Amino acid sequence: MSSAGTADLLRLEGVTAGYGDGIVLDDVSLSIAPGESLAVLGRNGVGKTTLLETIVGNTRLRRGSVHLGGRDVTRLSPHARVRAGLGWVPQEREVFPSLTVEEHLTVVGGGGPWTVARVYEVFPRLAERRRNYGNQLSGGEQQMLAIGRALMTNPRLLLLDEPMEGLAPIVVEDLSRRVVALSREENLTCIVVEQHPIVALTLSTNALFLERGQVVHTARSEDLAGDHETLDRLLGVGDEPEGAEPAGAQGA
Ligand SMILES: Nc1ncnc2c1ncn2[C@@H]1O[C@H](COP(=O)(O)OP(=O)(O)OP(=O)(O)O)[C@@H](O)[C@H]1O
Numbered sequence: 001m002s003s004a005g006t007a008d009l010l011r012l013e014g015v016t017a018g019y020g021d022g023i024v025l026d027d028v029s030l031s032i033a034p035g036e037s038l039a040v041l042g043r044n045g046v047g048k049t050t051l052l053e054t055i056v057g058n059t060r061l062r063r064g065s066v067h068l069g070g071r072d073v074t075r076l077s078p079h080a081r082v083r084a085g086l087g088w089v090p091q092e093r094e095v096f097p098s099l100t101v102e103e104h105l106t107v108v109g110g111g112g113p114w115t116v117a118r119v120y121e122v123f124p125r126l127a128e129r130r131r132n133y134g135n136q137l138s139g140g141e142q143q144m145l146a147i148g149r150a151l152m153t154n155p156r157l158l159l160l161d162e163p164m165e166g167l168a169p170i171v172v173e174d175l176s177r178r179v180v181a182l183s184r185e186e187n188l189t190c191i192v193v194e195q196h197p198i199v200a201l202t203l204s205t206n207a208l209f210l211e212r213g214q215v216v217h218t219a220r221s222e223d224l225a226g227d228h229e230t231l232d233r234l235l236g237v238g239d240e241p242e243g244a245e246p247a248g249a250q251g252a
């Protein structure tokens with residue numbers, strides 16, 4: 001076991017964490033090997049964002065450890081974790097109204113493989129919008145910018161918190177394709193938090209379900225995509241009251 005975990009890009013062991021005196025995550029363990037990507041699924045308020053915030057180092061850790069690329073980052077600040085290879089795309093996209101697209105990107109540029117030009121290759125729309133201010137962008141453009149800004153920190157592991165929230169279906173489709181291409185072509189590992197399982201499962205190789213801060217189920221994404229029973233049970237998708245009437249029930 002001496003080399004256990006050294007091959008994993010990310011490894012959480014027995015992580016219990018929360019905010020102030022409150023505990024949200026309860027004994028969470030997970031690992032992601034290079035080339036894998038993880039969907040974190042679960043209903044509202046189960047601790048999905050808190051899991052990402054804990055990986056980034058923004059919560060109060062009570063027990064357990066976080067390893068990134070074989071290195072123990074449990075005691076490192078969020079800033080140091082970003083330097084160690086974590087790219088963070090928060091749920092609130094944190095796009096600034098008074099900065100242009102290009103300024104958002106150059107502010108974080110840190111002398112690695114990712115440059116503004118490469119971000120524009122991944123998201124040509126951002127190149128067209130380079131002189132526009134944050135408050136002139138659509139929701140989809142803001143999300144591309146939030147991802148582009150995270151790429152500028154040259155991450156090995158990209159954390160995406162509900163990247164498709166509030167976006168039109170056609171934008172979701174386009175953005176999904178780009179994120180999948182990113183993780184394949186740029187050899188970038190992603191953790192995607194999503195409430196919508198179909199999107200999350202197309203973006204990931206593995207999936208994990210949270211319930212009240214605990215991991216209650218894990219599966220391969222491709223297996224889960226067709227497993228409606230499990231999705232229904234853990235997410236309550238497909239709950240359609242009007243369809244739930246027993247056969248033979250008669251409306252007057
Ligand atoms: N900054 C905070 N301070 C205190 N409690 C918090 C904070 N952020 C979240 N919580 C609490 O932690 C629990 C989990 O919240 P979290 O945001 O992680 O859930 P989530 O699964 O991301 O939910 P959603 O699907 O709504 O985004 C909730 O009870 C929430 O009230």
Ligand SMILES: [Mg+2]
Nearest residue numbers: 048049050091
């Ligand atoms: Mg959340």
